[in-house]
Amino acid sequence: MTSVLLDVSNISLSFGNNRVLHDINFAVLEHSIHAIIGPNGAGKTSLLNCISGFYRPQEGSITFGEHDLTKTPTTQIAPLGIARTFQNIALYTGLNTVDNLMAARHIHMKQNSIQSMLYWGRAKREEIENRRFVEEIIDFLEITEIRESIVGTLPYGLRKRIELGRALALEPTVLLLDEPMAGMNADEKEDMARFVLDIHERKGVTIVLIEHDMGVVMDISDQVVVLDFGRKIGEGTPDEVKNDPGVIRAYLGEAHRVSETVADG
Amino acid sequence: MASIKPAGEFNTAYEQDMRFLRNPRMIILAIIAIAVTYYLPNLSPGYLGPTLNLLAYTIIALQGLNILTGLCGQISLGQAAFMLVGAYASALLMIHINWPIWLTIPAAGLVAGGVGLIFGLPSLRVKGFYLTMATLAAQFIIPWLTRNIAPEYLGGTSGSIEVPVPVIFGVALNDPVKFFYLSFTVLIITTILTNNVTRTKLGRAFVSIRDNDLAAELLGVNLFSYKLRAFFIAAALAGVAGALKAHYQRGVGTEFGYGLGESIILLGMLVIGGLGTRLGPFFGAVTLILLEDVAIEMGARLAEIFPDQSAQLLTSFRPIFFGAVLILFLIFEPRGLAHRWNLIKAAWRLRPFAR
Ligand SMILES: Nc1ncnc2c1ncn2[C@@H]1O[C@H](COP(=O)(O)OP(=O)(O)OP(=O)(O)O)[C@@H](O)[C@H]1O
Ligand SMILES: [Mg+2]
Numbered sequence: 291m292t293s294v295l296l297d298v299s300n301i302s303l304s305f306g307n308n309r310v311l312h313d314i315n316f317a318v319l320e321h322s323i324h325a326i327i328g329p330n331g332a333g334k335t336s337l338l339n340c341i342s343g344f345y346r347p348q349e350g351s352i353t354f355g356e357h358d359l360t361k362t363p364t365t366q367i368a369p370l371g372i373a374r375t376f377q378n379i380a381l382y383t384g385l386n387t388v389d390n391l392m393a394a395r396h397i398h399m400k401q402n403s404i405q406s407m408l409y410w411g412r413a414k415r416e417e418i419e420n421r422r423f424v425e426e427i428i429d430f431l432e433i434t435e436i437r438e439s440i441v442g443t444l445p446y447g448l449r450k451r452i453e454l455g456r457a458l459a460l461e462p463t464v465l466l467l468d469e470p471m472a473g474m475n476a477d478e479k480e481d482m483a484r485f486v487l488d489i490h491e492r493k494g495v496t497i498v499l500i501e502h503d504m505g506v507v508m509d510i511s512d513q514v515v516v517l518d519f520g521r522k523i524g525e526g527t528p529d530e531v532k533n534d535p536g537v538i539r540a541y542l543g544e545a546h547r548v549s550e551t552v553a554d555g
Numbered sequence: 556m557a558s559i560k561p562a563g564e565f566n567t568a569y570e571q572d573m574r575f576l577r578n579p580r581m582i583i584l585a586i587i588a589i590a591v592t593y594y595l596p597n598l599s600p601g602y603l604g605p606t607l608n609l610l611a612y613t614i615i616a617l618q619g620l621n622i623l624t625g626l627c628g629q630i631s632l633g634q635a636a637f638m639l640v641g642a643y644a645s646a647l648l649m650i651h652i653n654w655p656i657w658l659t660i661p662a663a664g665l666v667a668g669g670v671g672l673i674f675g676l677p678s679l680r681v682k683g684f685y686l687t688m689a690t691l692a693a694q695f696i697i698p699w700l701t702r703n704i705a706p707e708y709l710g711g712t713s714g715s716i717e718v719p720v721p722v723i724f725g726v727a728l729n730d731p732v733k734f735f736y737l738s739f740t741v742l743i744i745t746t747i748l749t750n751n752v753t754r755t756k757l758g759r760a761f762v763s764i765r766d767n768d769l770a771a772e773l774l775g776v777n778l779f780s781y782k783l784r785a786f787f788i789a790a791a792l793a794g795v796a797g798a799l800k801a802h803y804q805r806g807v808g809t810e811f812g813y814g815l816g817e818s819i820i821l822l823g824m825l826v827i828g829g830l831g832t833r834l835g836p837f838f839g840a841v842t843l844i845l846l847e848d849v850a851i852e853m854g855a856r857l858a859e860i861f862p863d864q865s866a867q868l869l870t871s872f873r874p875i876f877f878g879a880v881l882i883l884f885l886i887f888e889p890r891g892l893a894h895r896w897n898l899i900k901a902a903w904r905l906r907p908f909a910r
Binding site: 342343344364365366367368369373374376380381382383384385389392393394395396397399401403406407408409413416417418421422425456460 | 569570573748749751752754755756757758759760762763765766767769770771772773774775776777778784831
């Protein structure tokens with residue numbers, strides 16, 4: 291149960307002269323919920339981008355099984371079982387909910403393009419099977435009402451949920467969530483937290499979570515990594531982190547937010 | 556929205572939900588529509604014959620463009636050039652090795668598709684505007700090549716060669732009415748194929764590239780490979796359309812209009828019909844070709860009224876008319892006629908609750 295699933299070691303990332311990540315190290319354990327927190331611009335999203343192969347760090351490695359993700363082609367990351375959502379939602383706005391999720395079944399479908407065009411044999415079989423799979427996720431996320439709505443027309447909270455569904459449709463072993471609850475009201479946050487916990491418990495998915503809401507982070511995560519100005523300034527269980535003087539100091543600018551949530555944590 | 560079904564009709568299984576023709580009534584309607592369309596040119600061989608053939612091959616070219624531009628989001632200004640490739644391919648195969656039409660048409664598709672692939676290669680490095688430039692290059696290079704290489708085969712600077720009348724089951728398709736049996740049959744086939752694209756893995760991969768190429772890549776879609784497939788399919792359908800056009804017009808070459816103007820008009824038709832929609836190619840072609848006839852008619856009338864300007868009126872009225880129609884559509888119906896059609900259909904089904 292405690293084996294390391296994702297090993298981030300000595301990651302450094304720069305854009306020109308702008309050093310965005312400095313020598314980041316941490317390990318995500320299998321079946322854990324691992325939070326990444328830090329003030330705005332700390333480098334959280336950049337770190338996630340390194341894991342999902344979108345940014346290429348100049349130094350360091352990210353080991354997943356026998357693969358170094360920093361050297362794996364971007365399109366090969368998803369098939370390894372790594373899925374993510376985006377801070378700014380990156381859905382396929384012109385497709386409906388079902389098709390957004392179906393699009394994520396891409397890597398699980400074996401039909402070639404000729405079979406697709408003929409809608410024959412394997413293509414037809416796969417479409418129906420995968421449709422069933424996708425409908426289960428839609429039921430699970432309680433978005434059956436909007437299954438055939440074009441996602442570009444849907445409100446923010448629902449789009450966040452669809453994006454989680456699309457990530458789930460990949461059948462990932464690791465789910466990277468970039469601020470899944472940002473901009474949501476309390477009810478929506480609660481729903482989202484429930485879904486994340488459900489996914490974690492029922493499907494045994496390992497979760498790496500970026501979140502600004504300290505209440506949620508302290509509640510649901512097993513481990514927390516704290517970034518500030520691209521450096522790791524703290525790490526540990528939620529309790530360890532919130533009592534860490536270095537972390538408290540770094541958060542001084544946002545001291546109120548942290549001390550508030552630390553107090554009720 | 557397009558998914559609202561008549562009352563009392565529920566999908567018993569996803570399989571049924573995923574069909575185009577969901578019930579026996581729709582199947583019967585489709586068969587009747589097809590039979591009527593086959594017969595249509597007989598009603599007016601002089602007007603409907605040529606118009607329907609023109610429509611058929613234009614729609615096929617549009618279906619190809621719709622895959623590349625509508626679904627995959629890569630704007631192409633080279634569709635007419637790929638038609639020219641297919642037109643020559645089919646003509647030469649028939650003239651020089653006597654292939655029958657049912658072989659030369661698919662071969663024309665493959666040849667044009669192959670050429671399309673070459674011009675899709677820049678998509679490995681560039682996208683958007685720069686990729687459009689590559690298709691524009693095709694639109695300049697290909698017609699230039701047909702005039703300047705192998706003149707004994709391609710017609711050289713005369714810009715044209717003669718193309719034989721195709722024969723099917725011993726019947727020479729030597730008038731528009733007979734030819735329409737061929738062009739409409741091919742249209743039915745391409746309609747089935749392109750509609751299948753939109754409901755399978757292939758089409759979703761295309762749309763995911765169009766809507767968010769970053770997300771598509773992180774979800775495992777190989778952008779380059781799928782863009783090339785879109786280029787291939789688009790050019791292949793252009794090639795098929797070009798083959799039909801060449802045999803219908805009994806000639807092929809730059810003299811027959813395969814220039815940038817044609818490519819732009821195809822793009823304009825697609826926008827008017829509805830980019831990325833199944834009905835877009837049909838609506839776009841029918842609307843513009845019918846309006847074009849109106850324009851020609853109006854130009855001729857105006858020429859009678861103003862005899863001194865008759866030459867200018869006859870030549871310039873069409874492009875001005877096209878420009879005006881396109882602008883009006885962009886202002887009032889930017890999402891195309893197919894979108895409006897879906898709104899009307901939805902409203903009709905919700906009656907009497909909606910007005
Ligand atoms: N593609 C890029 N090019 C240049 N600089 C970048 C790029 N991506 C990120 N950065 C810089 O890296 C720094 C960290 O950004 P990042 O988005 O990772 O922060 P974050 O911790 O996710 O912040 P937030 O909480 O606001 O989402 C910022 O200074 C940002 O400007
Ligand atoms: Mg961020």
